[in-house]
Amino acid sequence: MRLKFTKMHGLGNDFVMVDAITQRVKLSPEKIRALGDRHTGIGCDQILVVEAPRNPDVDFRYRIYNADGSEVENCGNGARCFARFVRDRRLTSKDSILVETAAGILQLNVQDRDQVSVDMGAPILEPQEIPFDADIQAETYPLDVGGEVYNVGAVSMGNPHAVLLVEDVDTAPVDALGAAIECHPRFPQKVNVGFLQIEDRTRARLRVFERGVGETRACGTGACAAMVSARLRDLVDEEVQIQLPGGTLTIHWPGPGEPVTMTGPATAVYHGQIVL
Incomplete structure (x- = not known):
């Protein structure tokens, strides 16, 4: 062929x-x-x-x-x-x-x-629909990874994402921790893993360990999920510039029930x- x-x-x-x-x-x-x-x-x-x-x-x-x-x-x-x-x-x-x-x-x-x-549509936050194993919806969830507990946001943008806040994306253990969380049993369809550093209410930095791929230079759904998770925690405004290793995306989300818009x-x- x-x-x-x-x-x-x-x-x-x-x-x-x-x-x-x-x-x-x-x-x-x-x-x-x-x-x-x-x-x-x-x-x-x-x-x-x-x-x-x-x-x-x-x-x-x-x-x-x-x-x-x-x-x-x-x-x-x-x-x-x-x-x-x-x-x-x-x-x-x-x-x-x-x-x-x-x-x-x-x-x-x-x-x-x-x-x-x-227009990426409204984010999915209900755990069973992400899918993610949790009894009730929450801003963050404790996740035991190899005996250490991390607080993660869980969001679906049509595909599942886990979002971790880090102090510095440059030193975050993206490969090792991303691979461990990707296959965590609480995510039955595996998961994309975002490592998010908040700079201020309109700017953030992100690295993503993508399900089935590994770390990528950019992930559009990952940027959307990270922004949604940060906004649910009242860490950012409704429009955020998210800098990824490959460049910057503009993500706009008014709040729950509303669609996420990504431009790049x-x-x-x-x-x-x-x-x-």
Whole structure:
């Protein structure tokens, strides 16, 4: 199979974009892993597949695969790249695009200067819906990891996130602690882990250990979840600049029941073909 693709990134969180509308595409987990391999394939954090919608009221459907072959529900940086990709490939001329994902429908708004704004929907805070093993909803939960207890926020942005406050993200044990929390039994579908440093009420820094990937240079849903968790603790205002290793995202959230809006860049790197 000869596959046409585009390599893109959102703040360094990189993707292989595949158009499954104008070409025939059949990707097994083995082929996804081959695409994602940085030594013998194209190399990426995730593979995003553009499909025709099943819902007649939306414009596209898109599926999200981690480089390890697993399928996931949502990806904020990927959503921005998706919007630029379908515009650049002339699959649509719309500035406002409705997309169905495994996590529900997203609205993507293409702006000037490569910026894309995404309506990520209202965050999910009820533990059973995240899913997270807890009796009642709370701002934070004690989580025993190897005999040490950490207070974490638990939020779903269509995919589960644990958020830890740290004094300094540069020295936070992202790899070791992130891997331990990712597979914690209280998160039955595993979890993305955010390490959040609050600078003031409008600025924060974040590193994310992404489920099935490891630490990434940026994570859009992770930035949204971190902002929501911080706002629930009354640590930030309703709009926050979140600096990740790859760059900065603007996250806006008025409060419970309201949608989270994420704004940031999406960049095409190159177009290519690969034989699988």
